Amino acid sequence: MKLDAKIPGGPLAEKWDNHRFASKLVSPANRRKYEIIVVGSGLAGSSAAATLAEQGYRVKNFCLQDTPRRGHSIAAQGGINAAKNYQNDGDSIFRLFYDTIKGGDFRAREANVYRLAQISNRIIDQAVAQGVPFARDYGGQLANRSFGGAQVSRTFYARGQTGQQLLLGAYGALMRQVKQGGVEILARREMLELVTIEGEARGIVTRNLLTGETERHAAHAVVLATGGYGNVYFLSTNAMSSNVSAIWRAHKKGAGFANPSFVQIHPTCIPVHGEHQSKLTLMSESLRNDGRVWVPKTPGDKRPPNQIPEAERDYYLENKYPAFGNMVPRDVASRNAKEQCDLGKGVTETGLAVYLDFAGAIERNGAEAIRKKYGNLFEMYERITGRDPMRQPMTIYPAVHYTMGGLWVDYELMTTLPGLYALGEANFSDHGANRLGASALMQGLADGYFILPATIGNYLAGTSTDPVDPGREEFKQAERAAAERTDRLLTIKGKRTVDDFHKELGRIMWDHCGIARNCEGLEKAQTLITALREEFWNNLVVPGRGPDLNQSLERAGRVADFLEFAEMIVEDALAREESCGCHLREECRTEEHEPRRDDEHFSHVAVWEHRENERPRMNLEHLSFENVAPGRRSYK
Amino acid sequence: MKINLTLKIRRQSGPDEKGQFRTYPSGPISTEISFLEMLDILNERLTREGEEPVAFDHDCREGICGTCGAVVNGIPHGPEKKTTLCQLHMRHFKEGDTLVIEPFRARALKLEKDLVVDRSAFDQIIREGGYVSVNTGSAPEANTIPVPQNTAEQAMNGAECIGCGACVAACPNASAMLFVGAKISQLALLPQGGPERSRRALAMVKKMDELGFGNCGNERECEAACPKGISIRNIARMNREFLRAAICSEEE
Numbered sequence: 024m025k026l027d028a029k030i031p032g033g034p035l036a037e038k039w040d041n042h043r044f045a046s047k048l049v050s051p052a053n054r055r056k057y058e059i060i061v062v063g064s065g066l067a068g069s070s071a072a073a074t075l076a077e078q079g080y081r082v083k084n085f086c087l088q089d090t091p092r093r094g095h096s097i098a099a100q101g102g103i104n105a106a107k108n109y110q111n112d113g114d115s116i117f118r119l120f121y122d123t124i125k126g127g128d129f130r131a132r133e134a135n136v137y138r139l140a141q142i143s144n145r146i147i148d149q150a151v152a153q154g155v156p157f158a159r160d161y162g163g164q165l166a167n168r169s170f171g172g173a174q175v176s177r178t179f180y181a182r183g184q185t186g187q188q189l190l191l192g193a194y195g196a197l198m199r200q201v202k203q204g205g206v207e208i209l210a211r212r213e214m215l216e217l218v219t220i221e222g223e224a225r226g227i228v229t230r231n232l233l234t235g236e237t238e239r240h241a242a243h244a245v246v247l248a249t250g251g252y253g254n255v256y257f258l259s260t261n262a263m264s265s266n267v268s269a270i271w272r273a274h275k276k277g278a279g280f281a282n283p284s285f286v287q288i289h290p291t292c293i294p295v296h297g298e299h300q301s302k303l304t305l306m307s308e309s310l311r312n313d314g315r316v317w318v319p320k321t322p323g324d325k326r327p328p329n330q331i332p333e334a335e336r337d338y339y340l341e342n343k344y345p346a347f348g349n350m351v352p353r354d355v356a357s358r359n360a361k362e363q364c365d366l367g368k369g370v371t372e373t374g375l376a377v378y379l380d381f382a383g384a385i386e387r388n389g390a391e392a393i394r395k396k397y398g399n400l401f402e403m404y405e406r407i408t409g410r411d412p413m414r415q416p417m418t419i420y421p422a423v424h425y426t427m428g429g430l431w432v433d434y435e436l437m438t439t440l441p442g443l444y445a446l447g448e449a450n451f452s453d454h455g456a457n458r459l460g461a462s463a464l465m466q467g468l469a470d471g472y473f474i475l476p477a478t479i480g481n482y483l484a485g486t487s488t489d490p491v492d493p494g495r496e497e498f499k500q501a502e503r504a505a506a507e508r509t510d511r512l513l514t515i516k517g518k519r520t521v522d523d524f525h526k527e528l529g530r531i532m533w534d535h536c537g538i539a540r541n542c543e544g545l546e547k548a549q550t551l552i553t554a555l556r557e558e559f560w561n562n563l564v565v566p567g568r569g570p571d572l573n574q575s576l577e578r579a580g581r582v583a584d585f586l587e588f589a590e591m592i593v594e595d596a597l598a599r600e601e602s603c604g605c606h607l608r609e610e611c612r613t614e615e616h617e618p619r620r621d622d623e624h625f626s627h628v629a630v631w632e633h634r635e636n637e638r639p640r641m642n643l644e645h646l647s648f649e650n651v652a653p654g655r656r657s658y659k
Numbered sequence: 660m661k662i663n664l665t666l667k668i669r670r671q672s673g674p675d676e677k678g679q680f681r682t683y684p685s686g687p688i689s690t691e692i693s694f695l696e697m698l699d700i701l702n703e704r705l706t707r708e709g710e711e712p713v714a715f716d717h718d719c720r721e722g723i724c725g726t727c728g729a730v731v732n733g734i735p736h737g738p739e740k741k742t743t744l745c746q747l748h749m750r751h752f753k754e755g756d757t758l759v760i761e762p763f764r765a766r767a768l769k770l771e772k773d774l775v776v777d778r779s780a781f782d783q784i785i786r787e788g789g790y791v792s793v794n795t796g797s798a799p800e801a802n803t804i805p806v807p808q809n810t811a812e813q814a815m816n817g818a819e820c821i822g823c824g825a826c827v828a829a830c831p832n833a834s835a836m837l838f839v840g841a842k843i844s845q846l847a848l849l850p851q852g853g854p855e856r857s858r859r860a861l862a863m864v865k866k867m868d869e870l871g872f873g874n875c876g877n878e879r880e881c882e883a884a885c886p887k888g889i890s891i892r893n894i895a896r897m898n899r900e901f902l903r904a905a906i907c908s909e910e911e
């Protein structure tokens with residue numbers, strides 16, 4: 024597998040301009056001769072589909088939901104970063120770049136991250152022009168708040184619904200293009216196969232989720248913006264339909280998969296309530312601006328929080344990391360929460376929770392100010408738990424949240440398969456081994472609004488404008504493969520349900536490949552996953568029929584892919600014998616128990632290559648740092 | 660705590676099939692779980708017993724995507740105020756309760772299966788102008804468009820709509836005016852929406868009528884059912900925008 028990141032020459036700040044100037048262009052008259060498939064209508068997908076259509080390409084946009092406006096991005100709460108420096112607090116493009124590289128523990132590409140920081144400002148401009156009602160100061164200017172891993176205030180937000188507002192902005196742009204005839208929306212469609220012709224991506228096979236029909240769609244290029252795969256852990260903060268299937272199928276057709284084990288575990292989620300829990304709910308990181316994290320000093324102290332005197336509380340983040348305190352990056356906060364609970368200091372009946380306390384902030388700023396800032400998050404917490412965070416501290420615990428890994432892409436966002444692009448959470452690009460809060464929305468929109476529309480021409484200009492024929496053998500073959508898999512799932516007629524398998528897989532992954540990992544556990548996970556997959560294909564029961572709306576069948580297909588993919592996550596975690604960002608290998612720690620990174624051997628992206636009936640092969644993209652020296656990441 | 664409920668669920672195997680109510684005991688369920696988790700448990704049981712599970716739409720389970728929704732005992736999204744079905748928790752019900760669960764129904768919302776309905780009519784309305792026409796890349800620097808804080812907040816009050824369709828299901832006339840009013844208001848309040856204000860109001864209202872949504876009879880059922888608490892002031896604003904455009908503007 025050849026890995027050429029195609030990083031343009033020149034100084035860091037000029038690379039993007041150099042690239043755009045050197046790129047081939049498609050003339051406006053020719054653009055309408057090219058068809059582009061965009062799978063996914065989250066932030067990355069809708070922004071890309073809308074912008075490509077504005078440029079004159081013909082776009083088909085696919086999503087699982089009944090309408091593009093519901094993509095998982097809608098759930099993002101806290102905000103979106105940009106280097107505007109409106110607060111005049113020392114922010115700059117270079118600082119956003121630096122924070123992101125450092126936050127990712129020096130496992131991302133400098134050139135990509137710098138470009139992201141450069142583009143960040145234009146995203147805010149675009150969203151404001153669309154009528155996204157961001158929070159404002161009294162003077163009518165845009166307001167900001169801070170997020171973990173940063174000491175400046177650069178996060179833009181719309182109450183606790185930033186993702187919703189940004190997505191509705193992009194959805195509006197998309198619907199405008201539908202009206203103008205540039206985009207066709209195909210909702211309630213699931214991509215089941217990628218079609219390649221002579222090694223290049225030329226289409227997809229989908230299942231119509233209402234009728235069960237398989238359909239062929241041909242195009243000159245295929246863009247995957249299908250989101251993250253956190254649901255391989257069953258319980259996560261992701262939407263229920265989030266999956267790995269689209270990128271996994273692309274991987275099996277030849278697209279390299281990068282750093283699959285880089286999975287972000289978010290420190291502030293509502294703890295698990297019981298065995299029937301179907302998903303976990305995030306409490307936005309912005310709460311850590313005012314909330315203080317603590318546990319009782321004495322293990323096993325089961326007194327209610329208000330009866331534990333100040334002197335007997337351990338504000339462990341503030342004590343351990345005085346410079347960043349409660350605002351340390353997510354991996355650091357999650358790891359420490361687990362450590363405290365392992366020491367027996369966890370709270371609630373399960374012992375798997377810590378407090379997030381607003382009492383101090385309420386005293387300092389008044390109840391009204393705090394309610395105004397976090398009201399809707401507090402309401403959500405109370406709806407779920409029946410408890411009011413204004414009266415007693417929240418209880419929180421880490422949960423799977425975001426996947427930094429994904430399809431490997433070069434600087435142009437093209438995968439190792441020519442003509443196949445990956446955007447947003449579905450690619451591996453910019454966050455290294457840990458993503459900073461409010462940076463996923465930024466990246467998804469940078470990819471969709473600004474990067475792909477500027478790079479795709481470079482490929483299309485060298486591609487014939489002749490329409491791709493969906494009647495070709497490659498399409499028929501892919502369609503048959505998809506239909507056969509569906510049939511197989513329906514005819515096992517075993518005893519265990521899809522959710523049952525999914526839950527068991529999730530437990531294996533959480534126990535052995537979660538916040539902390541070690542060789543023994545990972546090897547055990549491999550054995551367990553293989554056995555579970557075997558049982559799945561022999562003992563699964565899927566009710567209902569294929570040619571029908573059949574939600575069990577949909578889930579079965581996704582879980583079948585998770586069961587294959589999980590093994591690659593574990594393999595990747597085994598191969599990376601260092602601790603970096605979210606990836607804590609217990610064998611690789613300093614004397615003070617802090618993670619130990621190993622730049623000499625692991626300053627690379629691990630890119631996995633699919634091989635039929637063989638274990639995947641690992642290829643390396645070496646990372647070099649010319650503008651920031653990979654220092655030890657310290658938040659003390 | 661555990662409670663036992665009786666679930667009367669309207670089942671229908673396809674858009675053109677006949678529907679009927681089926682009754683299922685919930686079995687003992689924890690009061691900590693959500694309404695949809697209760698349906699998950701029922702579906703797991705049905706699957707093991709060889710019956711088809713109840714089809715229902717859902718995705719975020721956080722009350723923001725607008726995918727979930729059903730009428731519970733006559734009320735869209737159930738009895739809790741400002742709460743989507745996925746955020747409704749079972750602690751609000753008592754031992755022995757009977758829950759009648761039906762899909763959102765309206766002329767413009769076609770039933771697909773069981774509790775799943777087709778809300779694509781909403782997309783068709785937005786398509787007519789529920790946006791600001793600005794191409795990517797042509798936006799001015801963000802702070803050159805100041806918006807008074809209060810105006811931004813009011814715009815946000817409309818923008819919060821999740822497009823779930825509860826307003827339509829609640830309205831005796833199956834009107835979509837709360838949904839349409841919310842979007843028209845958001846954009847009419849903001850300076851960015853100004854240039855297309857008249858065209859937007861005329862086109863969106865026209866489409867809404869064409870699709871078979873009814874008129875507002877001032878029953879306020881939509882507001883009461885809205886999980887996001889969108890106010891009917893948005894309908895008033897929409898009417899004003901429409902009149903203003905119809906009488907004073909040059910738009911067709």
Ligand SMILES: Cc1cc2nc3c(=O)[nH]c(=O)nc-3n(C[C@H](O)[C@H](O)[C@H](O)COP(=O)(O)OP(=O)(O)OC[C@H]3O[C@@H](n4cnc5c(N)ncnc54)[C@H](O)[C@@H]3O)c2cc1C
Binds near residue numbers: 068100460
């Ligand atoms: C609760 C929560 C809060 C968050 N808050 C923040 C925040 O405050 N700030 C921030 O920066 N980030 C946040 N994130 C992360 C961020 O929301 C996501 O990383 C980002 O929105 C992903 O966008 P996307 O466009 O890549 O994918 P998604 O939004 O996940 O969209 C995926 C799309 O692909 C479609 N799709 C998937 N598979 C298929 C298939 N097989 N066939 C057809 N279509 C398919 C789906 O229908 C959907 O339209 C949050 C995440 C969560 C879970």
Ligand code: FES
Binds near residue numbers: 718
């Ligand atoms: S499932 Fe998203 S709002 Fe209920």
